[in-house]
Amino acid sequence: MESSQLLKDRLVIAPEVKEALQQGKPVVALESTIITHGMSYPENIESAQTSEAMIRQEGATPATIAVIGGKIRVGLDADELTYMGKNSSIRKVSRRDLPMILAKELDGATTVATTMIGAGLAGIRVFATGGIGGVHRGASETFDVSADLMELAQTPVAVVCAGAKSILDIGLTLEVLETHGVPVVGYQTQAFPGFYVRDSGYGVDDCVDDVKEIARAMQLKWRLGLKGGMVVANPIPEAYEMDPVLIGKSIDEAVEAAEAQGVRGKEITPFILARLHRATAGKSLAANKQLVYHNARVAARLAAAYASLET
Ligand code: PSU
Ligand code: MN
Numbered sequence: 391m392e393s394s395q396l397l398k399d400r401l402v403i404a405p406e407v408k409e410a411l412q413q414g415k416p417v418v419a420l421e422s423t424i425i426t427h428g429m430s431y432p433e434n435i436e437s438a439q440t441s442e443a444m445i446r447q448e449g450a451t452p453a454t455i456a457v458i459g460g461k462i463r464v465g466l467d468a469d470e471l472t473y474m475g476k477n478s479s480i481r482k483v484s485r486r487d488l489p490m491i492l493a494k495e496l497d498g499a500t501t502v503a504t505t506m507i508g509a510g511l512a513g514i515r516v517f518a519t520g521g522i523g524g525v526h527r528g529a530s531e532t533f534d535v536s537a538d539l540m541e542l543a544q545t546p547v548a549v550v551c552a553g554a555k556s557i558l559d560i561g562l563t564l565e566v567l568e569t570h571g572v573p574v575v576g577y578q579t580q581a582f583p584g585f586y587v588r589d590s591g592y593g594v595d596d597c598v599d600d601v602k603e604i605a606r607a608m609q610l611k612w613r614l615g616l617k618g619g620m621v622v623a624n625p626i627p628e629a630y631e632m633d634p635v636l637i638g639k640s641i642d643e644a645v646e647a648a649e650a651q652g653v654r655g656k657e658i659t660p661f662i663l664a665r666l667h668r669a670t671a672g673k674s675l676a677a678n679k680q681l682v683y684h685n686a687r688v689a690a691r692l693a694a695a696y697a698s699l700e701t
């Protein structure tokens with residue numbers, strides 16, 4: 391089969407998303423691992439729907455990405471979203487998993503890496519999520535470095551996030567991003583956000599107050615032929631920020647429990663998030679939702695600014 395036909399066959403772009411892209415209107419990609427592994431049912435669906443609604447409120451079109459039946463779906467309808475939300479057994483699919491999942495015609499929840507791949511193939515340049523993957527604590531022993539970082543090095547999508555996952559080594563994550571030439575831009579902040587808290591203790595490369603300036607940098611980067619994406623770091627709104635000491639302690643405990651119970655690799659994040667939600671009596675879940683909504687809104691504004699530069 392010709393490669394463009396094969397791509398057509400395996401990449402299904404929802405009609406609404408396709409139309410928006412053809413007309414040069416703003417589109418924002420959303421990931422599906424946050425639905426299957428980041429939150430539990432029914433909150434996961436409610437949160438996914440609210441993220442989409444936030445993007446629409448800002449005048450952009452949401453495109454949640456997932457693999458269903460061996461096809462990369464860009465833009466899910468209500469039934470597909472519910473299907474993802476109700477099936478916690480759906481596999482988390484990063485770059486290395488994608489070929490076999492497609493070949494076996496299975497379902498898969500897309501991580502930041504694979505959502506970027508889907509967005510890139512569809513021509514979507516802005517993606518909103520919670521936190522990116524990165525370098526895990528103790529990575530010098532385990533080599534556990536998320537494929538998200540290498541994807542940011544090669545796929546042209548700007549990822550709006552509240553920093554990296556809270557359980558990571560943030561300093562090392564920023565070093566790897568630097569090595570791979572990925573710009574880390576703080577949106578209205580000098581501090582690299584720490585997911586549940588506004589400041590991780592590390593800085594960003596540049597602080598930008600207006601999404602137009604970020605859009606300009608994206609355009610210049612790609613017009614120069616520079617590969618890869620950008621990290622747009624957007625801190626959790628102050629009203630929802632958690633107490634750094636309390637959440638820090640809960641995270642340390644959860645990481646230790648994961649180690650003690652021998653939880654490894656891609657199971658670590660779901661294990662720790664579920665534990666944190668319990669340990670904080672749901673506060674971490676509430677914060678998680680609010681930071682995702684805020685990222686969705688900022689991403690929609692950024693997509694609009696980028697669309698107006700490109701048309
Ligand atoms: N951040 C969170 N929760 C998550 C993730 C990130 O707070 O569940 C997911 C994202 O989909 C991210 C993935 O791309 O974890 C990274 O997983 P890994 O470290 O296994 O590459
Ligand atoms: Mn990993």
